[in-house]
Amino acid sequence: MQTLTQRLANPTRFMELSQWLLPWLSGLAALLLAYGLYLTFFVAPPDYQQGETVKIMFIHVPAAWLAMMGYMVIAVSSFGLLVFRHPLADVSAKAAAPIGAAFTLLALVTGALWGKPMWGAYWVWDARLTSVLILFFLYLGLMALRSALDEDPALAGKLTAVLGLVGVAVLPVIRFSVDWWNTLHQPASVLRVGGPAIHSSILVPLLVMAAGFTLMFFALHLKAMRNEILRRRVRSLTMAEVERAARLEARTAE
Amino acid sequence: MEDRIAPDADTRPGLTVERLAVERGGRRVLSELSFEVAAGEALLLTGPNGAGKTTLLRTIAGFLAPASGRIALAGSSGEQPIAERAHYVGHTNAVRPTLTVEENASFWARYLGGSDGRVRPALDRFGLASLAAIPTGYLSAGQKRRLALARLLLAQRPLWLLDEPSASLDASSTRVLAGVLDGHVAAGGLVVAATHLDLGLARSRELRLGFAAGQA
Amino acid sequence: MNAFWTLVKRDLLLALREGGATGTALGFYLIVIALMPLGLGPDMQLLARIAPGMLWVGLLLAALLSLGRMFDTDQDEGVLDVLAMGPLPLELVAAAKAVAHWISTCVPLAILSPLLGLMLNLDLAAYPVLIGTVLAGSPAISFLGGIGAALTLRSRRGGLLIALLVLPLYIPTLIFGIAAISAVVTPPGSLEASLLLLSAVTIASLAIGPIAAAAALRAQLG
Numbered sequence: 001m002q003t004l005t006q007r008l009a010n011p012t013r014f015m016e017l018s019q020w021l022l023p024w025l026s027g028l029a030a031l032l033l034a035y036g037l038y039l040t041f042f043v044a045p046p047d048y049q050q051g052e053t054v055k056i057m058f059i060h061v062p063a064a065w066l067a068m069m070g071y072m073v074i075a076v077s078s079f080g081l082l083v084f085r086h087p088l089a090d091v092s093a094k095a096a097a098p099i100g101a102a103f104t105l106l107a108l109v110t111g112a113l114w115g116k117p118m119w120g121a122y123w124v125w126d127a128r129l130t131s132v133l134i135l136f137f138l139y140l141g142l143m144a145l146r147s148a149l150d151e152d153p154a155l156a157g158k159l160t161a162v163l164g165l166v167g168v169a170v171l172p173v174i175r176f177s178v179d180w181w182n183t184l185h186q187p188a189s190v191l192r193v194g195g196p197a198i199h200s201s202i203l204v205p206l207l208v209m210a211a212g213f214t215l216m217f218f219a220l221h222l223k224a225m226r227n228e229i230l231r232r233r234v235r236s237l238t239m240a241e242v243e244r245a246a247r248l249e250a251r252t253a254e
Numbered sequence: 255m256e257d258r259i260a261p262d263a264d265t266r267p268g269l270t271v272e273r274l275a276v277e278r279g280g281r282r283v284l285s286e287l288s289f290e291v292a293a294g295e296a297l298l299l300t301g302p303n304g305a306g307k308t309t310l311l312r313t314i315a316g317f318l319a320p321a322s323g324r325i326a327l328a329g330s331s332g333e334q335p336i337a338e339r340a341h342y343v344g345h346t347n348a349v350r351p352t353l354t355v356e357e358n359a360s361f362w363a364r365y366l367g368g369s370d371g372r373v374r375p376a377l378d379r380f381g382l383a384s385l386a387a388i389p390t391g392y393l394s395a396g397q398k399r400r401l402a403l404a405r406l407l408l409a410q411r412p413l414w415l416l417d418e419p420s421a422s423l424d425a426s427s428t429r430v431l432a433g434v435l436d437g438h439v440a441a442g443g444l445v446v447a448a449t450h451l452d453l454g455l456a457r458s459r460e461l462r463l464g465f466a467a468g469q470a
Numbered sequence: 471m472n473a474f475w476t477l478v479k480r481d482l483l484l485a486l487r488e489g490g491a492t493g494t495a496l497g498f499y500l501i502v503i504a505l506m507p508l509g510l511g512p513d514m515q516l517l518a519r520i521a522p523g524m525l526w527v528g529l530l531l532a533a534l535l536s537l538g539r540m541f542d543t544d545q546d547e548g549v550l551d552v553l554a555m556g557p558l559p560l561e562l563v564a565a566a567k568a569v570a571h572w573i574s575t576c577v578p579l580a581i582l583s584p585l586l587g588l589m590l591n592l593d594l595a596a597y598p599v600l601i602g603t604v605l606a607g608s609p610a611i612s613f614l615g616g617i618g619a620a621l622t623l624r625s626r627r628g629g630l631l632i633a634l635l636v637l638p639l640y641i642p643t644l645i646f647g648i649a650a651i652s653a654v655v656t657p658p659g660s661l662e663a664s665l666l667l668l669s670a671v672t673i674a675s676l677a678i679g680p681i682a683a684a685a686a687l688r689a690q691l692g
Binding site: 082134137138140141144145148149152155158159162163165166167169170173174176177178180181 | 617621622624625631634635637638639641642645646649667671674678682685686689690692
Binding site: 342346347352357362365 | 476477483484487543546547549551555692
């Protein structure tokens with residue numbers, strides 16, 4: 001029984017902390033997002049070329065940023081699991097994958113919607129968009145591998161962590177190769193967001209939205225981690241039950 | 255075949271397991287398990303299904319990392335990992351059906367650091383010499399098992415880890431196995447075998463594993 | 471090193487004995503390339519222009535087919551347990567298996583690719599580059615593929631899962647491989663730069679592949 005307590009010791013502290021933190025985090029995220037959306041729709045000026053469609057950017061850019069940050073969370077968690085065997089690392093990696101994938105999908109969909117008025121097509125093989133698509137594939141791979149091993153969660157965690165780290169090692173190379181491929185086929189990207197030239201009436205709402213999205217990501221991540229810990233507790237309680245039955249059987253047999 | 259394993263008494267290999275705990279799939283299978291096996295000794299692991307016999311063997315072989323505790327194999331080549339100084343014969347036979355008996359054996363001999371010269375005597379010993387050129391897929395379960403056991407003689411290693419070695423063997427093959435094990439022990443080797451059948455060894459000690467407990 | 475080549479030789483012997491895999495990959499490559507003109511129409515100019523890309527994509531898919539066998543059958547028979555008892559660290563076991571896969575699958579595919587190039591009206595000047603890029607780039611297919619094969623050892627639906635895990639990792643090889651041939655077929659483009667980048671990707675995967683595959687194998691020994 002000592003092992004069960006040992007196993008839960010650290011997660012227990014996490015559960016207490018996260019229970020206190022979660023309402024604050026969610027509340028702050030909601031406030032920032034509300035303010036950011038207000039700025040987006042009522043303060044930020046329409047672009048002189050793109051008109052109102054430029055406002056898709058205030059969703060698209062933060063989503064794309066979180067798509068990458070989500071993968072970094074997975075990579076750091078994977079490292080924590082494989083190197084330090086931290087009990088929460090696998091929980092964190094597992095919880096981050098679907099959330100990161102959702103933001104990646106959001107970035108792709110908003111990118112496509114923005115692309116229609118900008119480029120005249122829903123999908124253009126722009127280097128950035130292509131990289132995000134490949135990132136989405138990596139997320140799908142992580143989730144598929146984990147679900148394929150669901151009868152052995154400990155093994156699934158370790159193997160997914162290996163894949164997560166391979167992904168993070170290969171991602172820059174993929175990114176570079178896609179850029180290279182893109183310049184080979186269509187020089188000069190149509191869109192360049194970023195750089196200091198951006199006007200503050202656009203920059204401020206963008207930063208507020210990015211902050212709101214980031215807090216929302218962490219609120220969702222924390223909640224998903226809590227759910228996962230509860231799921232694992234149910235699992236170990238069920239296993240303890242089975243073990244007790246087996247022990248009783250063995251005793252009566254002797 | 256019964257090579258002297260450690261002529262020098264000081265460097266005779268001995269297996270020490272101290273306060274070993276192993277977890278599998280979040281379940282503690284072994285805990286606080288301590289025992290020793292001296293050179294020239296055979297230890298039989300017994301106990302009910304799920305008591306952790308296979309887990310213990312796989313942990314000693316180095317396939318599983320212990321949750322806590324220590325496993326050490328003393329001896330002249332102390333720096334080498336245990337895996338490279340042990341043979342492991344598990345439930346599966348590790349033979350490929352499309353390779354012949356001799357090809358399977360000589361691959362393992364070369365891979366495990368033995369030599370081709372050991373192949374024929376090993377096959378002879380287990381009564382497989384006449385089948386040397388036959389693809390392993392044609393062999394019966396007992397013949398495949400004997401081929402797996404012949405691996406023990408293909409490379410010289412002091413510690414033998416055996417999981418139900420006599421499974422699917424008939425009485426006469428079990429006697430051959432007992433002879434090989436006795437020979438290894440007599441030459442100063444170590445045997446740790448999980449079994450629920452009587453192997454018929456000349457001398458052996460028994461370690462009974464219970465549920466999540468290790469008592470000798 | 472002796473044990474390494476012993477293992478490579480055994481895997482090659484098995485590939486020869488258990489035959490099917492190489493033949494299936496070659497047949498698959500042929501049929502994928504034959505389907506393309508049927509889908510795109512027999513416009514010889516168009517085919518010549520897209521031939522490098524089609525040949526590389528077809529080759530990737532064909533090589534993918536046999537990846538599942540790299541460790542699978544060994545796991546079934548418990549061979550992996552005994553391989554782990556040998557003098558080779560699992561990293562080198564994984565590398566040996568990738569080398570054997572490369573020789574038994576990628577090299578035959580590389581040899582077939584010029585023939586398929588004929589069917590696609592690929593410029594004759596591109597043939598040496600085609601074979602060169604395939605030989606320089608395909609070790610990455612085997613070594614990165616080994617990661618996928620090791621990760622999916624225990625999972626049901628292994629075959630499709632490998633494709634999902636491994637194909638994104640192949641993108642740099644694909645891009646630089648095609649760029650090198652395109653540099654010859656449809657200038658401008660730098661042949662030298664593409665070939666160097668392609669080789670760099672291959673060398674990097676020679677390092678990453680065995681380390682990651684061994685980590686995956688080690689987790690599954692237990």
